[in-house]
Amino acid sequence: MLVTALSPVIGYDKASKIAHYALDNDLTLKQAALQLGFVTEDEFERVVDPAKMVHPYVANAG
Amino acid sequence: MGIRKETDSLGEVGVPSDKLWGAQTQRSLEHFSIGQDLIPREMITAYATLKKAAARANHAGGRLEDKRYGLIVQVCDEILSGQHQDMFPLHVWMTGSGTQFNMNVNEVISNRCCQLAGTPLGSKTPVHPNDHVNMSQSSNDSFPTAMNIAAAVSVKERLLPAVKALRDAVAAKSREWQDVVKIGRTHMQDATPITLGEEWSGYVGMLSDNLDRIEDALKGVYQLALGGTAVGTGINAAPGFGEAAAAEIAKLTNLPFVSASNKYTVQGAHDAQVQLSGTLRTLAVSLYKIANEVRLMSCGPRAGFAELIIPANEPGSSIMPGKVNPTQAEALTMIAVQVMANDVAVGFGGAGGYLEMNVYKPLIIFNIAHAVTIMTDGCTNFRKFLVEGTKPNLKTI
Numbered sequence: 001m002l003v004t005a006l007s008p009v010i011g012y013d014k015a016s017k018i019a020h021y022a023l024d025n026d027l028t029l030k031q032a033a034l035q036l037g038f039v040t041e042d043e044f045e046r047v048v049d050p051a052k053m054v055h056p057y058v059a060n061a062g
Numbered sequence: 063m064g065i066r067k068e069t070d071s072l073g074e075v076g077v078p079s080d081k082l083w084g085a086q087t088q089r090s091l092e093h094f095s096i097g098q099d100l101i102p103r104e105m106i107t108a109y110a111t112l113k114k115a116a117a118r119a120n121h122a123g124g125r126l127e128d129k130r131y132g133l134i135v136q137v138c139d140e141i142l143s144g145q146h147q148d149m150f151p152l153h154v155w156m157t158g159s160g161t162q163f164n165m166n167v168n169e170v171i172s173n174r175c176c177q178l179a180g181t182p183l184g185s186k187t188p189v190h191p192n193d194h195v196n197m198s199q200s201s202n203d204s205f206p207t208a209m210n211i212a213a214a215v216s217v218k219e220r221l222l223p224a225v226k227a228l229r230d231a232v233a234a235k236s237r238e239w240q241d242v243v244k245i246g247r248t249h250m251q252d253a254t255p256i257t258l259g260e261e262w263s264g265y266v267g268m269l270s271d272n273l274d275r276i277e278d279a280l281k282g283v284y285q286l287a288l289g290g291t292a293v294g295t296g297i298n299a300a301p302g303f304g305e306a307a308a309a310e311i312a313k314l315t316n317l318p319f320v321s322a323s324n325k326y327t328v329q330g331a332h333d334a335q336v337q338l339s340g341t342l343r344t345l346a347v348s349l350y351k352i353a354n355e356v357r358l359m360s361c362g363p364r365a366g367f368a369e370l371i372i373p374a375n376e377p378g379s380s381i382m383p384g385k386v387n388p389t390q391a392e393a394l395t396m397i398a399v400q401v402m403a404n405d406v407a408v409g410f411g412g413a414g415g416y417l418e419m420n421v422y423k424p425l426i427i428f429n430i431a432h433a434v435t436i437m438t439d440g441c442t443n444f445r446k447f448l449v450e451g452t453k454p455n456l457k458t459i
Contacts, residue, residue, distance in 0.1 A: 004297055011190070012193050013190075016071035020071065054295045055295055056299050056300060056304075058299065
């Protein structure tokens with residue numbers, strides 16, 4: 001559920017679309033996010049970082 | 063009655079047009095309409111308190127805009143004043159995290175904000191159920207927080223005053239009967255003399271000790287999970303959010319809630335609720351003994367111990383004219399047995415969590431809220447309709 005980190009940036013609805021799209025089409029979350037056009041690759045790399053997600057952390061829109 | 067379309071991440075759902083809930087609540091109603099046990103009503107108030115506190119903390123932290131903040135707080139205040147109570151129809155026997163009830167609250171607040179702002183129901187604009195009402199929260203930290211608020215508030219506002227009033231009524235009888243000498247009994251056989259006042263002072267001490275035990279257990283319940291979000295790490299919550307929200311909850315409830323120092327502890331397990339339930343069980347054990355002894359000592363009126371004369375509250379038999387029974391004692395001992403059973407369920411529920419989250423949350427708060435409610439009412443009725451009107455039978459004692 002790494003897309004959780006994207007919610008503060010793109011909203012819960014778009015983040016859940018990425019998760020469903022990735023599963024339905026056998027894609028990585030990054031591939032799904034980029035195909036849907038919700039974030040740039042740089043933004044995805046910056047926000048979805050497991051090392052940042054293990055403590056209080058709200059990603060900003062950058 | 064019409065149907066309107068609501069949406070969630072799985073698609074569209076039809077919701078009765080006069081209801082404020084959304085797609086996830088409707089799905090839960092369809093998948094979990096099991097029995098007649100609803101999520102305890104105390105959880106509605108607890109959650110409205112929590113959402114208001116979270117909105118305040120998020121607004122103060124610059125994360126929630128003025129307009130959305132104002133709307134969320136306005137709707138929470140409506141719920142806290144008793145409005146919209148029929149918009150929370152979900153059953154106890156649902157997801158073990160209580161997620162659907164959290165979403166029920168988020169959806170109702172979002173849709174009521176739509177009404178106030180003049181936007182269509184289900185538009186999630188200007189207030190989104192997940193992005194704004196649920197901001198900085200997960201069901202996994204908000205539901206246990208609401209459980210603790212619901213349990214502590216109902217214990218402090220209802221159970222403890224009822225037990226104190228019963229204790230004081232028993233103490234008044236104990237003083238009144240301090241010179242009534244009777245036979246003491248051990249093993250149910252005659253022993254040395256005792257006064258009726260001394261015997262009943264034992265009950266006073268039992269009830270006082272129970273009050274202390276329950277207050278002690280509340281210290282754990284005052285530790286809140288909010289700020290831990292999904293698994294206790296605090297992902298999507300700003301640093302300091304848990305502490306700020308707990309401080310707001312303390313202000314709103316006038317109870318000493320604080321943010322738990324370890325969120326993994328209070329999300330992976332609910333030991334504080336188990337401990338509280340254990341003290342409710344102990345109170346039930348005490349009430350069982352007291353009620354049982356009153357009915358034993360009132361056994362008669364002619365062919366029993368007949369040491370006590372209890373109030374004749376209602377005719378006791380449909381066939382035996384003039385019969386009067388210790389019905390208040392019967393009700394209270396049944397309540398005590400039920401509370402002991404509730405505690406067994408809470409124990410299994412508390413033991414049954416795995417890894418980062420306990421998934422018996424609705425079961426735990428359902429059983430605790432039920433125990434608090436029936437013991438509150440049971441103690442009050444036992445005091446009013448039995449203890450206060452009981453007299454010693456000075457001819458036989």
